[in-house]
Amino acid sequence: MKVINIKRIVTASILMMVLMALPVHADEMTTVNLELPEYFNFDDNYYTVYGGPDVTATLIGDNEFSRGDEVTLNVNLMNKGVVTGFESDDEADDNSDLEQKIQQTEMGYEAQRTTAIGIVAMLVSEDPNVRVKSGPQEAGTLASGEQTESPVAFNIEVSKNAPAGEYPLSLQLYYGYQENVQIDGDNETDLGITNMEVGLWYAVGQQMQDLTVVVEEEADFEVVNVTGELEAGSEGLLRVVYKNTGEEAVKDATVRISADDPFSTTDDQSFLGSIAPGETAEAVFRLKVDETAVSKVYAINSEIKYEDTDGHSQISDTVKIQTETLPAGSSGSGMGQYIGILVVVVILAVAFVGVRKFMANKEGNNGKEE
Incomplete structure (x- = not known):
């Protein structure tokens, strides 16, 4: 009867220790050197095999995103590992039938090195x-030529202040693989090797691959100046200067505000037109302030709708306008009206006095003539 006893020498604790302690520095596989235990000897090791797993990663889908995006990156993994060579550690001519059979069996196991x-x-x-x-994400076991049935998913967040450009990401891969094989047996029969023992020694491989995400060029806006006198109980003009702080020019830009209490x-x-990066444009709004408005600084929300360089319609993030309301009459408009009325009265009075003098002089002259 054929009996096979397989000894697997690899532990989860060793793998976990390696994952937490060792960095990855290359896209080619490197091996963590682990000492063999004393009872695992290779006195009858027939082959030294070279090569191993070669896990490559491919980013699925678009890698271009906008500022402030929270997205999921889907990564496909494929094992392209091959046995690159082997050498015999024993002379075949000197081997018995049993040793030759063990040697052949060992080669069959050595082929699993690429998994x-x-x-x-x-x-x-x-x-x-x-x-x-x-x-960290688990991706299962891949034999040579296999790929993941479903992609490995990673969630990333792009800062709202990220400059446009490319951003490298490092994908670090860790896995176990068969480092060496030891086979022994009592005898070779028609049924195979009796009492065959197979010792499998596993090591930990590690690889790194660079992936890239791109933050797209786009327009961005901020308010750089606000002017206007808004009084409680009256209507006035609010002038707002917007600056394109992004990398992309816009055209046909129109800004719209959301006028909440105390404004209406x-x-x-207001139409802004075309704005190149670094340029400004002024918007003008006519606002009425409720007569019960408290004198303080208010924030008015605004959004800019524009056409980008690809001809697509876009809407900006909310841009806040900080403006202050003044108490009724504080802008001096009431005093101006009073002064205007006073001036008219003075003019009329002067004119009346002048007319009276003119009439008096005329009557006096008429009397002398008589």
């Missing part, structure tokens, strides 16, 4: 503008 076992993937970003929110308006839009 990546229990793959763990970690995505790392060194730039604070792109933050990886997902921890029937004129909530």
Whole structure:
């Protein structure tokens, strides 16, 4: 009867220790050197085999995003590992039939060296503008030529202040793989090797691959100046200067405000036109302030609708306008009206006095003539 006793020398604790302690520095597989236990000897090891797993990653879908996006990156893994060579550690001519059979059996096991076992993937970003929110992800076991049935998913967040450009991400891969094989047996029969023992020694491989995400060029806006005198109980003009602080020019830009209490308006839009990066444009709004408005600084929300360089219609993030309301009459408009009325009265009075003098002189002259 054929009996096979397989000894597997790999532990989860060793793998976990490696995952937490060792960095990855190259896209080619590197091996964590672990000492063999004393009872695992290779006195009868017939082959030294070279090669191993080669796990490559491909980003699925678009890698271009906008500022402030929170997205999921889907990564496909494929094992392209091959046995690159082997050498015999024993002379075949000197081997018995049993040793030759063991040698053939060992070669069959050595072919499993290219399988990546229990793959763990970690995505790392060194730039604070792109933050990886997902921890390590398990990707299962891949034999040579196999790929993941479903992609490995990582959630990332792009900062609202991220400059446009490329951002590298490091995908770090860890897995176990078969490092070496030891086979022994009592005898070779027609049924095979009796009491065959197979010792499998596993090591930990590690790889790194760079992935790239792109933050797209786009327009961005901020308010750089606000002027206007808005009094409680009256209507006035609010002038707002917007600056394009982004990397992309816009055209046909129109700004719209949301006038909440204490403001009201029937004129909530203003045309800005084309604005290149770094340029400004002024918007003018006519606002009425409620007579019960408290004198303080208010924030008015505004949004800019524009056409980008690709001809697509876009709407900006909310841009706040900070403006202050004044108490009724504090702008001097009431005093101006009073002064205007006073001036008219003075003019009329002077004119009346002049007419009276003119009439008096005329009557006096008429009397002398008589």
